[in-house]
Amino acid sequence: MLKREVVYESVLDHDFLDEIYSLPGGQEIKKCIQCGTCSGSCPQGAVMDYAPRKIFSLIRAGFRDEVLESNTIWYCSSCYTCAVRCPKEIKITDVMYALKRIAIKEGKAKKGRKAAILSNNFVRLVNKYGRNHETELMTRYILFAEPHHAFNFIPQGWKLFSNGRLPIMPHKIKNIDQLRKILKKVDELGEI
Amino acid sequence: MATKQSYIYYPGCSAEATGKPYEISARAVCEHLDIELKELADWNCCGATAYLSVEDIASMAVAARNLAIAESTGLDLITPCSACYITLSKVDHYFEDYPDIRTKINNALSAAGLEYKGGVNVRHLLYVFSEDIGMERLSGMVRADLSLRVAPYYGCQVVRPFTERDSPDVPFAMDEIISALGGDVVDYPLKTKCCSGALIGIDEKTALGLAKPLIECAVRSGADCIVTCCPLCQLNLDAYQYKINKVYGTNYHIPVLFFTQLIGLAFGIDEGRLGLNMNIVPYRPAARAKGASG
Numbered sequence: 001m002l003k004r005e006v007v008y009e010s011v012l013d014h015d016f017l018d019e020i021y022s023l024p025g026g027q028e029i030k031k032c033i034q035c036g037t038c039s040g041s042c043p044q045g046a047v048m049d050y051a052p053r054k055i056f057s058l059i060r061a062g063f064r065d066e067v068l069e070s071n072t073i074w075y076c077s078s079c080y081t082c083a084v085r086c087p088k089e090i091k092i093t094d095v096m097y098a099l100k101r102i103a104i105k106e107g108k109a110k111k112g113r114k115a116a117i118l119s120n121n122f123v124r125l126v127n128k129y130g131r132n133h134e135t136e137l138m139t140r141y142i143l144f145a146e147p148h149h150a151f152n153f154i155p156q157g158w159k160l161f162s163n164g165r166l167p168i169m170p171h172k173i174k175n176i177d178q179l180r181k182i183l184k185k186v187d188e189l190g191e192i
Numbered sequence: 193m194a195t196k197q198s199y200i201y202y203p204g205c206s207a208e209a210t211g212k213p214y215e216i217s218a219r220a221v222c223e224h225l226d227i228e229l230k231e232l233a234d235w236n237c238c239g240a241t242a243y244l245s246v247e248d249i250a251s252m253a254v255a256a257r258n259l260a261i262a263e264s265t266g267l268d269l270i271t272p273c274s275a276c277y278i279t280l281s282k283v284d285h286y287f288e289d290y291p292d293i294r295t296k297i298n299n300a301l302s303a304a305g306l307e308y309k310g311g312v313n314v315r316h317l318l319y320v321f322s323e324d325i326g327m328e329r330l331s332g333m334v335r336a337d338l339s340l341r342v343a344p345y346y347g348c349q350v351v352r353p354f355t356e357r358d359s360p361d362v363p364f365a366m367d368e369i370i371s372a373l374g375g376d377v378v379d380y381p382l383k384t385k386c387c388s389g390a391l392i393g394i395d396e397k398t399a400l401g402l403a404k405p406l407i408e409c410a411v412r413s414g415a416d417c418i419v420t421c422c423p424l425c426q427l428n429l430d431a432y433q434y435k436i437n438k439v440y441g442t443n444y445h446i447p448v449l450f451f452t453q454l455i456g457l458a459f460g461i462d463e464g465r466l467g468l469n470m471n472i473v474p475y476r477p478a479a480r481a482k483g484a485s486g
Contacts, residue, residue: 024286024289024290024293025289043385043386043402044386044391044398044402047398074394075391075395075398077348077386077388077389077390077391078241078348078349078389079348079349079352079386079389080278080348080349080352080353080360081348081352081360081384081386083352083353084352084353084360084361091353093353097241097244097245097248098248100245100246101245101246101247101248104245104246114393114394114395115245115390115394116245118242118390118393118394119242119243119245119246120246122240122242122243122246123242123243123246123247126236126237126239126243126254130234130236130237131205131208131236131237132205132206132237132240133205133209134205134206134208134209134210135209138393141393145394155434156431156432156435159431159434159472160210160431160472163469163470163471163472164212164469164470165209165210165211165212165213165470166209166210167208167209171208173234173235173236174234175234178257178304178305178306179236179254179257179304181303181304182253182254182257182300182301182303182304182306183250183253183254183300184303185299185300185302185303185304186247186249186250186253186296186300187250189249189296189299189300190249
């Protein structure tokens, strides 16, 4: 499945491991014994380019692009089954989140294009209203991610709307300025 | 009778939209039990899984604003949403394990005149019923004969990775509640298997492949309904059931109730006050359904 099978030391990204180690919980990756409990537990393992065990192996071997461009990180639905079963207590789900963030920031989320659209619009709405507005999120997602299949979503949306489960108006928190001040300060401080 | 129980209540964003029947029934049932839910003042979104996929510190700072506001009350913070539960809990765990993150988040909060010392007891509503209210009180309040066979579906994030007392693979809090209400718990081995979460909008084919066995297993176990404690699980199993039927050529029509709706039904609370009319697959009491089929 790997694009390149023989890899020379010189083309591998050794900094990648340090980058991952520096994340909260990232140090634990060193302890991975490649037992495969994570891959065996993963409900999406079968559709992933590389199931979690291989991802850890690839990280440690410096296959940066293969990891960040894989569909694996986008199929992780945060069910934490692997994380609670890992005999070395690696925070696997949190590592997947970190990989999602790096892939989005570096424009490597091609296989996660739709997931990235969903997440980015979610963040946008929370920053705007202080809360997620599910109706607007779904609309924005369809427009940006699935414009050609918009009609597929209509029956679904209608069922929810007619049952009172998709409000038209968003709810904006009163003290949105407070939230914005916090986010502005985070911007100044920088992420991890 | 004990003094009135009070909690700080964090509904979560879905309570205003797709999870509305959960919100309505949770409030109705708590009112019936004389439990006070004090809504957290001007709460904001916890960030859920989506914010954390884009920003790290920002997502935790967003969640921490709620905890900073809740801290002064000294009460447990209760949420009915499994994603809110895990996201808010995670802040505390990170505060404990990573002092740098704690400093950074408090630095950000201080820009808005807030501080979070750490230590708000974040809990899922399910465990308020199972731990604080208890089975004795629940069964004592039963006024209607349920005669239902129920598949308890917990989903992921209520028991993983943080759990109040349950097993991450084989939890039993909801099973106990169903039994206390007079319901019949069916054998449901997929009770903590992933429903696909937010994948349903992104890769429907894969997502339905995860949701279908959950419905199938409940039906094969002879369940009259599935009961869940997560707004996203309920949405996926209830609102997408017709799509499962379309894709797989099946004919499932099993109601998917929030556990608070089931409690309300057992207490004899009017169906209209439990948001049952908002469920997509219509709920019919099993007795009536059995009657209809002869």
